[in-house]
Amino acid sequence: MAYTRGNLAVKEKTATRGQNPRYRETTKVVTRRSPLPIREKLLYMVTILFCVGIMGGLLWQNSQLYDIKRQAFNLNTEIQNINVQVKELSIQKEKLEERIPEEAAKLGYVEPVDEGVHVQVPNSTTTENQASDVATVR
Template sequence: MAYTRGNLAVKEKTAERGHQNPRYRETTKVVTRRSSLPVKEKLLYMVTILFCVAVMGGLLWQNANLYSIKREMYNLDTEMQTMTVEVKELSVQKEKLEEEIPAKAAALGYVEQQEGFHIQVPSNSQATGPVDEVTTAKK
């Protein structure tokens, strides 16, 4: 006996006809209807998806901030390296200029003093009295 649409008590149609070839072929199609989701379940799914999107957005924002900080650090490091090279070049240039000072001073007529320094007190001062002498002090 055939199993037709969930019922075993139905006779086969080919048996009733006496084994004749049918003019047409009967086909059955199973149609299943999906029931729609309840509103609460839809809201639950929507809230879950929004939460996941918010977490991903937060992670992206944090990652973007870290990238910008790392980029700034890299830029500062390269800037420090260029400044260090520039400082070294300027210190070498300073040393060269310091070596040239005595030669240029001699060319301009300056004389290097041997000992001490001279203090000349003008005669207009009213300290304890007029002093017209030059004092020399040693270093």
């Protein structure tokens, strides 16, 4: 053993200075997280379920609104189509009304001279509600 600066209890480190050691001792700090308590887990789960429920409700409400708007749009287009058909049919009705006198003349009908139409009702078919035997229509 060599004398090192007046102390004989010190080991010599000459053999390990120049060489790499075969293994290197490393320490790794491992921190373990403590598990969450059951109450805290339940709180998180209830919070998440609440948020999912609110989002689901909003989606359902928006889908209902979309359906209502779509139905209103379809009804508006149907109303426009029906209005077009009504205009076409009213034009066709006017054309047919203009042809009535011509067709009646062809068939031999004539316009009455006096106003109103007199209808004779026989006594055997009268009911209690009829007031007279002759009805006048104007």
